[in-house]
Amino acid sequence: MPTPARLHVAHALHEVFGEGGRVPDIWDRELGEDAHLAQALLGLCLRRWGRLQAWVKPKLKDPDRGVPLGTRVSLAMGLAQLAWLPGVSDHAAVNEAVDLAADRDLGFLPHKGLVNALLRRAAKDRSALAAELEALPAALDRSPVAERALQAALAPHQTEGELEALWARLQQPPRPDFRLLKGEVPEGLVSVAGLPGCLCLAEGAPFPRPWLEASGGMVQDRSSQALLAYAWDRPVTRILDACAAPGGKTTTLALRHPGAKITALEVHPKRAARLRQTLEQRGLQAQVVEADAAQWLEVCGATFDLILLDAPCSGSGTLQKHPEWPWLKHEDLPRLTGLQRRLLAAAAQRLAPGGLLIYAVCSWLPEEGVSHLGWLEEAHPELRPAQVWPAAMGAARDTEREATALFRPHPLAWEGEGFQGFALQRS
Numbered sequence: 001m002p003t004p005a006r007l008h009v010a011h012a013l014h015e016v017f018g019e020g021g022r023v024p025d026i027w028d029r030e031l032g033e034d035a036h037l038a039q040a041l042l043g044l045c046l047r048r049w050g051r052l053q054a055w056v057k058p059k060l061k062d063p064d065r066g067v068p069l070g071t072r073v074s075l076a077m078g079l080a081q082l083a084w085l086p087g088v089s090d091h092a093a094v095n096e097a098v099d100l101a102a103d104r105d106l107g108f109l110p111h112k113g114l115v116n117a118l119l120r121r122a123a124k125d126r127s128a129l130a131a132e133l134e135a136l137p138a139a140l141d142r143s144p145v146a147e148r149a150l151q152a153a154l155a156p157h158q159t160e161g162e163l164e165a166l167w168a169r170l171q172q173p174p175r176p177d178f179r180l181l182k183g184e185v186p187e188g189l190v191s192v193a194g195l196p197g198c199l200c201l202a203e204g205a206p207f208p209r210p211w212l213e214a215s216g217g218m219v220q221d222r223s224s225q226a227l228l229a230y231a232w233d234r235p236v237t238r239i240l241d242a243c244a245a246p247g248g249k250t251t252t253l254a255l256r257h258p259g260a261k262i263t264a265l266e267v268h269p270k271r272a273a274r275l276r277q278t279l280e281q282r283g284l285q286a287q288v289v290e291a292d293a294a295q296w297l298e299v300c301g302a303t304f305d306l307i308l309l310d311a312p313c314s315g316s317g318t319l320q321k322h323p324e325w326p327w328l329k330h331e332d333l334p335r336l337t338g339l340q341r342r343l344l345a346a347a348a349q350r351l352a353p354g355g356l357l358i359y360a361v362c363s364w365l366p367e368e369g370v371s372h373l374g375w376l377e378e379a380h381p382e383l384r385p386a387q388v389w390p391a392a393m394g395a396a397r398d399t400e401r402e403a404t405a406l407f408r409p410h411p412l413a414w415e416g417e418g419f420q421g422f423a424l425q426r427s
């Protein structure tokens with residue numbers, strides 16, 4: 001019987017490659033100390049799935065026919081442990097993968113012998129196996145949609161030929177960033193240059209769970225922090241956070257504009273509850289409304305000096321944190337781009353004269369970001385670009401200016417998640 005850690009990894013791989021579903025954020029909660037092994041193994045299988053499959057293929061009796069998902073999962077897990085997890089013994093890597101192959105739900109019993117034979121052979125020289133896998137083209141690990149996301153990330157920066165470097169960066173396990181909310185910077189965290197309040201873990205420091213539980217700080221990627229470091233000195237008394245849960249950006253808005261009345265919208269009831277809980281724990285005031293933002297804005301009758309629309313999106317910019325992203329089906333992209341436009345149109349109507357609209361998505365795909373800009377400006381000539389970010393946060397051509405209205409951090413010069421956004425002011 002495979003250990004719970006390996007069973008969890010196998011379930012997650014079946015979810016991604018069988019169902020096209022995401023790995024849930026809390027997939028490894030019950031694993032205790034074994035969570036480290038499970039995270040490392042799942043990350044390796046997802047990040048090197050293409051190469052692992054390509055290594056197996058020529059060794060099959062009928063390579064073109066392929067093998068069932070249960071066999072592919074068992075082999076990928078066994079090979080990944082043999083090649084890249086030296087702390088796992090040959091015995092554990094091989095036998096548990098063979099047990100997995102024999103599992104009725106997660107494996108494919110008729111291929112138990114095949115899995116056993118291939119892994120035993122591979123275990124005879126683990127460094128040779130690693131070298132063979134590494135020698136296969138890294139492009140095998142990219143799906144067409146991942147390829148498109150990388151090209152979109154690099155396009156505004158005139159950086160042809162850097163696709164492999166970007167892919168290599170995104171294959172590194174992600175490092176969390178934090179935002180200081182109150183008190184002193186705790187031991188083990190260091191400041192990120194140029195972004196006041198942004199912290200990251202010092203080399204070898206433990207994850208600062210007690211500090212987070214005491215609301216001394218929150219996890220927040222540096223791209224979100226840079227986005228919310230917009231330069232704006234006009235009075236802000238009414239703020240709308242149109243897509244607010246779990247509340248990271250609502251928190252920053254509340255701290256940045258302490259006197260303002262904040263309305264925070266969220267359509268999903270569970271996420272709205274989480275948003276309320278976040279704000280309560282941090283002692284922050286905001287009116288949380290559980291509603292579809294577009295519908296609510298149609299009837300609310302209010303206007304706002306600052307609207308943040310951190311819209312639902314494909315999340316292509318988070319593929320370092322979510323290595324399953326390249327393998328998801330992304331069939332809902334047209335629905336998402338339609339929703340983004342519906343939300344933008346509704347938000348634009350509710351911007352007070354002189355007010356600022358910030359639109360952002362954690363995605364590089366142009367159809368989720370900059371492509372909305374021309375459409376919106378045409379429909380709303382009273383909106384004009386607001387240069388609220390330092391030019392370095394924009395594209396290559398922005399660097400001749402001092403500031404930019406387009407937020408597109410360089411994916412190689414900037415360690416944060418992939419983000420794009422724009423800022424518009426109502427005349």
Ligand SMILES: C[S@@+](CC[C@H](N)C(=O)[O-])C[C@H]1O[C@@H](n2cnc3c(N)ncnc32)[C@H](O)[C@@H]1O
Pocket residue numbers: 224242243244245246247248249250265266267268271291292293294310311312313
């Ligand atoms: C990118 S997340 C927001 C993250 C949040 N701003 C933060 O920094 O913590 C987008 C959120 O919008 C919510 N959402 C999706 N469609 C919505 C709609 N039509 N109206 C309001 N919220 C929506 C999603 O449930 C999700 O919580």
